[in-house]
Amino acid sequence: MLPDELSPDDDLLKPREVAELFGVRTTTIARWAREGRLSPLRTPGGHRRYTRSSLRKLLADAARPEEPTTDDAVRLYEQGWSIRQVAERFDVSYGTMRRLLRGRTTLRTRGGHPPDDY
Numbered sequence: 772m773l774p775d776e777l778s779p780d781d782d783l784l785k786p787r788e789v790a791e792l793f794g795v796r797t798t799t800i801a802r803w804a805r806e807g808r809l810s811p812l813r814t815p816g817g818h819r820r821y822t823r824s825s826l827r828k829l830l831a832d833a834a835r836p837e838e839p840t841t842d843d844a845v846r847l848y849e850q851g852w853s854i855r856q857v858a859e860r861f862d863v864s865y866g867t868m869r870r871l872l873r874g875r876t877t878l879r880t881r882g883g884h885p886p887d888d889y
Contacts, residue, residue, distance in 0.1 A: 782823065784822075784826075789826065792826070811825075844861065844871055848872055854869050
């Protein structure tokens with residue numbers, strides 16, 4: 772069952788219910804809350820509850836393609852990924868990724884090594 776299919780009576784869901792909806796463990800729900808991916812409400816007794824709107828937001832955020840950050844791209848490239856692999860990871864063109872990396876790291880030649888003049 773997806774969050775959109777919840778009945779109006781289910782305004783506030785327990786972590787266990789959210790975990791069942793997403794097919795994950797309750798510890799994952801707690802981690803998502805700590806990371807700010809889910810925003811729990813607290814009952815008067817201090818228990819966490821989640822709204823359908825917070826679940827929809829999590830789904831919408833997960834559906835968005837990840838935007839490349841320069842730091843992420845450079846890190847992957849310096850770990851040995853090719854420009855093409857990094858570009859595919861972030862769903863951008865080879866030329867765009869090459870321009871993003873140029874000036875921020877030493878680009879390798881086709882053989883995988885930096886040019887001799889560095």
